[in-house]
Each structure stands twice: as structure tokens, then as C-alpha cells.
Amino acid sequence: MDQYIDIKVRVWRQAGPKAQGHFETYDLKHVFQGASFLEMIDILNEQLVAEHKDPVTYDHDCREGICGMCSMYVNGHPHGPDSAITTCQLHMRKFKDGETITVEPWRSRAFPVIKDLMVDRGAYDKIMQAGGFVSVNTGGVPDANSIPIPKPVADEAMDAASCIGCGACAAACKNGSAMLFVAAKVSQLALLPQGKIEAAARAKAMVAKMDELGFGNCTNTGACAAECPKSVSLANIARLNREFLCAKFKD
Amino acid sequence: MWLKDSSIGRKFVMSLTGLALVLFLLFHGCMNLAVVFSEEAYNMICHLLGANWYALIGTLGLAFLVLVHFCYALYLTIQNRAARGNDRYAVTGKKEGVEWESENMLVLGFCVLGFLCLHLYNFWFKMQFAEVTGIETGMFDPQNGAAYVKALFTEPVWGQVYCVLYLIWLCALWFHLNHGVWSALHTLGWNNLVWMKRIKVIGCIVATLAVLPFAIVVLYYFGMGLAML
Numbered sequence: 001m002d003q004y005i006d007i008k009v010r011v012w013r014q015a016g017p018k019a020q021g022h023f024e025t026y027d028l029k030h031v032f033q034g035a036s037f038l039e040m041i042d043i044l045n046e047q048l049v050a051e052h053k054d055p056v057t058y059d060h061d062c063r064e065g066i067c068g069m070c071s072m073y074v075n076g077h078p079h080g081p082d083s084a085i086t087t088c089q090l091h092m093r094k095f096k097d098g099e100t101i102t103v104e105p106w107r108s109r110a111f112p113v114i115k116d117l118m119v120d121r122g123a124y125d126k127i128m129q130a131g132g133f134v135s136v137n138t139g140g141v142p143d144a145n146s147i148p149i150p151k152p153v154a155d156e157a158m159d160a161a162s163c164i165g166c167g168a169c170a171a172a173c174k175n176g177s178a179m180l181f182v183a184a185k186v187s188q189l190a191l192l193p194q195g196k197i198e199a200a201a202r203a204k205a206m207v208a209k210m211d212e213l214g215f216g217n218c219t220n221t222g223a224c225a226a227e228c229p230k231s232v233s234l235a236n237i238a239r240l241n242r243e244f245l246c247a248k249f250k251d
Numbered sequence: 252m253w254l255k256d257s258s259i260g261r262k263f264v265m266s267l268t269g270l271a272l273v274l275f276l277l278f279h280g281c282m283n284l285a286v287v288f289s290e291e292a293y294n295m296i297c298h299l300l301g302a303n304w305y306a307l308i309g310t311l312g313l314a315f316l317v318l319v320h321f322c323y324a325l326y327l328t329i330q331n332r333a334a335r336g337n338d339r340y341a342v343t344g345k346k347e348g349v350e351w352e353s354e355n356m357l358v359l360g361f362c363v364l365g366f367l368c369l370h371l372y373n374f375w376f377k378m379q380f381a382e383v384t385g386i387e388t389g390m391f392d393p394q395n396g397a398a399y400v401k402a403l404f405t406e407p408v409w410g411q412v413y414c415v416l417y418l419i420w421l422c423a424l425w426f427h428l429n430h431g432v433w434s435a436l437h438t439l440g441w442n443n444l445v446w447m448k449r450i451k452v453i454g455c456i457v458a459t460l461a462v463l464p465f466a467i468v469v470l471y472y473f474g475m476g477l478a479m480l
Contacts, residue, residue, distance in 0.1 A: 010341075021338070023341065073340060073342075075342055075344060076340065076342035076343045076344030076345075077344040077346075081344065083347070102341055102342045104340055104341060104342070107335065107336050107338050107339065107340055108334065108335060108336050109333060109334050109335065109336040109337075110334070111336075156444070172346065174331070174335070174354055175331035175334060175335070176331065176334030176335045176336065177258070177331070177334070179258075207257060207258065207259055208257065210258070211256070211257055211258050214333075214334055215258075215334055216258075216330060216331040216333075216334030216335070217258040217261055217262060217327045217330060217331055217334075218258065218259075218262065218438075219262075219327070219331070219353065219356065219434065220353065220430075220433075220434040220437050220438065221346075221349050221350070221353040221354055222346075222348055222349050222350075222353070223346040223349050225348075226346045226347045226348050226349055227346060233444060233447075234437075234447065235442060235443050235444045235447055237437065238437050238440050238441070238442035238443060239440070239443070240259075241259055241262075241263075241437070241438055241439065241440040242440025242441075243440075244257075244259045245259065245263060245439070245440055246440075248253055248260070
């Protein structure tokens with residue numbers, strides 16, 4: 001049964017992108033375990049506002065695990081200790097009475113902190129702009145049944161497409177590599193006939209952008225897939241490697 | 252050049268050099284195993300791989316592979332440390348399914364390299380090097396490899412110390428390969444959802460096959476040394 005618990009929240013506070021950050025610990029009493037993690041942060045912020053203090057800045061939007069905005073490193077895990085969920089889907093019943101919960105922003109060179117727990121994840125958008133799309137030449141819409149796609153292929157493409165671009169992969173990676181994100185985006189399109197045409201150019205453009213933005217080199221530790229809130233598979237990285245290497249050898 | 256400038260290109264070089272070195276280890280291990288069955292046979296192999304042109308080209312090739320693998324490892328690690336940014340996480344949780352060795356490849360690599368230097372001094376310097384240069388570096392004929400192996404590993408006390416050192420080296424090498432082999436295949440794009448588990452098992456088997464012959468030889472002489480005490 002969910003109960004009311006008293007906790008300590010140790011949060012990273014940083015006034016701005018250039019400011020020196022530090023941890024601040026707050027006491028939070030009488031938190032219902034049925035509350036979501038973000039609701040708990042909201043309660044903390046109400047308390048801070050009542051005390052005339054600066055509330056904790058953090059990213060959030062849909063609060064149902066599909067937008068990928070809530071980027072928090074909770075107790076040493078992106079999106080908290082539970083598996084295959086985002087921070088907004090994390091509930092306080094995962095924590096015990098009297099526990100100190102450490103909340104940090106994503107730490108990666110390519111994701112600079114804007115304020116407190118909010119980081120700039122524009123790097124992922126730039127990678128997408130480099131090639132994460134299918135060029136559509138206007139004209140008649142082809143009949144969907146004229147392009148048959150085997151079920152296993154469609155499933156794999158769909159699983160890759162479940163990536164919400166939250167940045168947990170790069171945040172969890174000891175090498176600060178964005179390979180799982182790029183691999184998912186390349187895979188979801190390369191697997192389908194509509195995306196296959198531009199597959200080689202896409203893989204090259206997106207990998208080049210990823211390297212340019214200062215992400216690290218993948219060493220296949222698998223931390224990304226272990227922490228991914230959408231359980232995107234490591235096998236996608238092999239596909240990206242394959243697409244990229246084939247494209248380079250063709251050149 | 253994409254082999255240097257792109258992250259997948261750099262990993263591609265790491266994979267290829269690593270896999271080539273694994274092939275060499277398998278080859279080297281099989282030859283070592285001969286000494287357990289017949290010292291004469293082993294010395295015949297030593298003779299074949301002494302100062303012959305193909306053996307020398309092979310040695311130079313191996314040195315080049317090790318050098319490239321080592322330089323790229325340093326280059327990749329420096330880049331990856333920089334990519335993490337200046338601030339480290341205060342708390343790092345255990346990530347499920349992440350092998351310990353995969354996060355410590357550089358450290359394991361340094362262990363392997365350190366012992367490799369000792370190994371080159373113990374054997375290569377006294378055998379192939381001595382034969383090529385004509386300088387007398389050891390107490391036996393450069394082609395009498397079996398005598399060198401026996402002398403090093405069965406000498407009272409020091410021989411047993413060497414055996415333990417070599418076994419530690421082989422352990423570090425096994426861990427390095429247990430991640431390295433499957434990771435190399437993965438980087439070459441040779442993996443998918445179905446093969447993920449299989450390829451890890453293959454990696455483990457290859458790592459064991461590459462290390463086991465060396466371990467058998469060391470244990471064989473360790474036993475012989477103990478019997479001679």
C-alpha cells in the first residue's frame with residue numbers, strides 16, 4: 001500500500017550555463033508514494049516558492065512518457081531506478097521513507113546545462129536535421145498496399161521508431177556517445193522501402209553531424225540500451241555501423 | 252580520411268586490428284601447445300619461425316597492428332573522456348547487463364601490454380632477436396625454444412612466480428577478449444536481434460580458445476616445476 005514518506009532531495013542547482021553548480025539538499029515531508037516523481041518536484045517547488053526561494057528548473061511536457069522532455073539523472077540512473085520508463089512515469093513508491101534522493105542533470109559535453117536540471121538537447125535536433133527524414137516529392141499518394149512490408153521488418157522499424165530522443169543514451173554512456181539515438185533514427189527509416197533510397201546518404205550525414213557536435217565514440221558497453229526508457233535495442237547500432245561502412249566502401 | 256575522422260571509422264580500425272591480433276593469438280597458442288607433447292616438435296616450429304623472411308615480415312606486421320591498436324585506443328579514450336564533459340555524476344548506478352570488462356578495456360589493455368613487454372624480453376629477445384642480430388642474449392641456442400620455456404617456468408621459486416604472473420596476464424587477456432571479440436563483430440555491423448546472444452557466446456568461446464592453450468602450457472610447467480622442487 002502507498003504511504004506518506006519523509007525524504008531528502010539532493011538537487012543540482014546551477015544558476016546559468018556559465019555558473020558554477022552545486023548540490024543543495026531539501027527536506028520534504030509527507031510525500032504520498034502514489035505521486036509521480038515530477039509531482040514530487042512540483043511539491044518541492046511550491047515549498048521553495050513559499051520560502052521565497054528560487055524553484056528548481058526542470059524540463060517536462062507530456063507527463064505520459066512520449067515527449068522525452070523529462071531529463072533527470074535520479075540516484076545514478078537516467079529516468080530513475082526503474083527500467084523502461086521516463087522520469088514522469090516514475091513514482092515515489094520506488095523510494096523509501098527517510099531516503100536521500102540525488103537528482104542531477106544529464107552530464108555530457110554536447111548537452112550543456114541551461115539551468116539546474118534543464119539541459120540543451122538541441123544537438124539531437126541538429127542530428128535529425130542532418131538526415132533523419134525521408135524526402136517527399138509531391139505528387140499522387142501511392143496506395144499503401146502497393147508496398148508490402150514483412151511483419152518482422154515492420155515490427156523492428158516500429159521498435160526503433162519508439163525512440164523519443166530524450167538523451168538518456170548519451171547521458172548514461174561512459175563515452176558520451178549518441179550512437180543508440182542515431183542508430184534508432186537511421187534504422188527506423190533504413191528498414192522501410194520509403195527510407196531505403198536515402199539510407200546511405202542519411203547514415204553518413206547523421207554520423208558526421210554526431211561527430212561534429214562532440215559526442216564520443218561507441219565502445220558497445222550497452223549502458224545506453226540498459227537505461228533507454230523505450231528499450232531500444234543495441235542491435236540497431238550494428239545496423240548503423242553496417243549502413244555507414246557499406247556507404248563508405250561504395251564511395 | 253574517414254578511418255581517422257569519423258567515430259565509426261575509428262572503431263572500424265580498432266575492430267580490424269583487434270581481430271587480426273586474435274587470429275595471431277590462436278595461431279601462437281596452437282604452436283605453444285606443441286611443447287607439451289614434444290619438445291622436438293616445438294623446436295622445429297621455433298626453427299621455422301626464426302630468422303626467415305616470412306617470420307620477420309609477420310613480426311613487423313604484428314608490431315604495426317599492436318601500435319595502431321594502441322594509438323587508436325588512446326585517441327578514442329581521450330576523445331570519449333572529453334565527450335563526457337567537465338562535470339562527473341555524483342552518483343553512478345549499476346547498469347544492468349553492462350559487462351565490467353567493457354568499461355575497463357583500456358586498463359585491461361595496459362595490463363596486457365605490460366606483460367607483453369615482459370614476455371618479449373623473456374622469449375622473443377632471446378630467440379628471434381638473438382638469431383637475427385647474432386648477439387648472444389640468452390644461455391641457450393636461439394632455436395632451442397623448449398629449453399627457454401622450461402628454464403623460465405621450472406626454475407625453483409622464480410619459475411613459479413613467473414607462472415603466476417603469466418596466469419594473471421592471461422586472465423586480463425581473457426577479459427579483454429571476452430568483450431573485444433563480440434564488440435569488434437558488432438562494430439563491423441555483423442549483428443542483429445537474433446545474433447546478439449549468439450555473438451556474445453561466440454566471443455566468449457573465441458576468447459577462451461585464444462587463452463586456454465597458453466594457460467595449459469604454463470600450468471604444465473608449473474606442475475613440472477613443483478615436482479622438481
